[in-house]
Amino acid sequence: MSQTVSETLASFVHRLRFEEIPVEVVQKAKTCLIHGIGVGLAGYDTDFPRIAAEIAGVNGRGAHEATLLYNGSKCTIMEAAFANAVMLHSRVQEDTHNTAHLGTIVIPVVLALGESRGASGKEILTALIAGYEVGGALSRQYTSQSTPRGFRASSVYGILGASAAAAKLLHLTEEQTAHALGFAASFAFGTLEAFAAGTMEWRFENGVAAKNGILCALLAQSGAVATKLAFEGNAGFLHAFAGNHKDPLKCVQHLGKVYEILNVTFKLYPVCAFNQSPVINALEMKKEFDIQVEQIQSIVIEMNDYEANYPGMSSKGPFQNISQTLMSAPYCVSSSLMDGEMTLANLKRFDHETLNQLIDKTIMIPEKTVNPLCNKITVELKNGQKLVREMSITQDFYNFETERDIEMIRDLRKEMQISSEQLEQLIHELLSLENKPNLSTLMPNTTAVS
Incomplete structure (x- = not known):
């Protein structure tokens, strides 16, 4: 046997x-x-x-x-x-x-x-x-x-x-x-x-x-x-x-x-494993395009559907603690685009008016065609310009x-x-x-x- x-x-x-x-x-x-x-x-x-x-x-x-x-x-x-x-x-x-x-x-x-x-x-x-x-x-x-x-x-x-x-x-x-x-x-x-x-x-x-x-x-x-x-x-x-x-x-x-x-x-940052890549992508966008918060009309995050549908990932608040913010892709991406960094302190700004306005402009799209740990972020500016950055990696990246x-x-x-x-x-x-x-x-x- x-x-x-x-x-x-x-x-x-x-x-x-x-x-x-x-x-x-x-x-x-x-x-x-x-x-x-x-x-x-x-x-x-x-x-x-x-x-x-x-x-x-x-x-x-x-x-x-x-x-x-x-x-x-x-x-x-x-x-x-x-x-x-x-x-x-x-x-x-x-x-x-x-x-x-x-x-x-x-x-x-x-x-x-x-x-x-x-x-x-x-x-x-x-x-x-x-x-x-x-x-x-x-x-x-x-x-x-x-x-x-x-x-x-x-x-x-x-x-x-x-x-x-x-x-x-x-x-x-x-x-x-x-x-x-x-x-x-x-x-x-x-x-x-x-x-x-x-x-x-x-x-x-x-x-x-x-x-x-x-x-x-x-x-x-x-x-x-x-x-x-x-x-x-x-x-x-x-x-x-x-x-x-x-x-x-x-x-x-x-x-x-x-x-x-x-x-x-x-993990590179103090956020959910599924938010690591979106944060990295957003930080690179901030640096590459020198995005100013007041210019942003909308933010679209396309992620693997399994990751995007994980509990808490699509939350847009209201936020009361870091357990909520570190799980939220809209929060993490918006915060990264606003500050060009992601620290534990960045996760504690529950009532930050500008940040919350940015989160409200964010749309999450679960996509079966997007591989795990990958994502695409599209930032549309008020002048109609669209800034797009894709991140395509495997787990070896981490x-x-x-x-x-x-x-x-x-x-x-x-x-x-x-x-x-x-x-x-x-x-x-x-x-x-x-x-x-x-x-x-x-x-x-x-x-x-x-």
């Missing part, structure tokens, strides 16, 4: 060895760590990490297992994973795999468990890669089917990666790892309605996924048993979230051969090499609460992580408030 999905995933996780992982995969894992932690530290000045840290501090009081990145205090492993995941997700500039932000969930898990268990750098990198590969295998195959049903990819697939990473760091047996993944398949969750409403639920979903991923591994370690058919069963994960449990082993057939972490991309990502993180340092020296030390520690016996020299440089 062939292995089930959870058994196949567990076999991969259990047998994964650092020495057998390709060099480019290890390097990408380091880049993900630099990006994830750096972006998280640059999200300090938002409400979400503060709220999460306060809750974690109360629930994890008295424990000294893991560090909260927000303020450097100690709490329980699970509470640290929760709060740190929220922080890594706070400015929405995290890494992306399809529409899942796996790093915001898996990285906090390996940091919390790795710190508490005194894990070596090699162990942490191996667990991190295991998490990305498990979450990525399912995300690659099923995101396009689960997202239109209203399920959020990050928390649905992220908990799978979190449980895999936790199982690896806890040194679970192969059978226990299969049970941990089975629990994760059962505990997976998250909907997209909050994006349309502009409310806060999705801000904390990734934190819950990180926390529960550890719980799944702890349950398995303690002898709890999950069904072997957690994924492909008639009422299992694949049927529930994707409406498709035919040929279930297709999603795991490339494990260890094609590494999904190599397909992880990075698949940065390590040095480029480091430069971007350095540019964000002014929005962090750490010094330039601390940031450089953090980068150095992460780039040489495989040589570290534990995280004792890394964690002091990850605290937002020094």
Whole structure:
């Protein structure tokens, strides 16, 4: 009898060895760590990490297992994973795999468990890669089917990666790892309605996924048993979230051969992944044509229909928070055309009269003929002139090499609460992580408030 999905995933996780992982995969894992932690530290000045840290501090009081990145205090492993995941997700500039932000969930898990268990750098990198590969295998195959049903990819697939990473760091047996993944398949969750409403639920979903991923591994370690058919069963994960449990082993057939972490991309700006290209295109138009706001008659944005129809993307306000503005293509494009930049501060101008007038002049057109991540923006001026710019790229455009990502993180340092020296030390520690016996020299440089 062939292995089930959870058994196949567990076999991969259990047998994964650092020495057998390709060099480019290890390097990408380091880049993900630099990006994830750096972006998280640059999200300090938002409400979400503060709220999460306060809750974690109360629930994890008295424990000294893991560090909260927000303020450097100690709490329980699970509470640290929760709060740190929220922080890594706070400015929405995290890494992306399809529409899942796996790093915001898996990285906090390996940091919390790795710190508490005194894990070596090699162990942490191996667990991190295991998490990305498990979450990525399912995300690659099923995101396009689960997202239109209203399920959020990050928390649905992220908990799978979190449980895999936790199982690896806890040194679970192969059978226990299969049970941990089975629990994760059962505990997976998250909907997209909050994006349309502009409310806060999705801000904390990734934190819950990180926390529960550890719980799944702890349950398995303690002898709890999950069904072997957690994924492909008639009422299992694949049927529930994707409406498709035919040929279930297709999603795991490339494990260890094609590494999904190599397909992880990075965001240049603190907006939704689907708004990255429209913002870049608008910024280039502003620079190329020297567009003046008072000259604009109308703005037309043509985007891939899947992206344009994602909850919140077509919103024209009224806006009350950055959860709404970073999702809105009309807001992001109008703001970029007006200012020639896109920063976290630019997303907070909810009552800006000129900006809102520009947003009102914007039309969104979903187009099946426009490829993902591509777009065309047409700006008509009051004198009748039409300025048109198309952006045609693939996801490789956002698949940065390590040095480029480091430069971007350095540019964000002014929005962090750490010094330039601390940031450089953090980068150095992460780039040489495989040589570290534990995280004792890394964690002091990850605290937002020094």
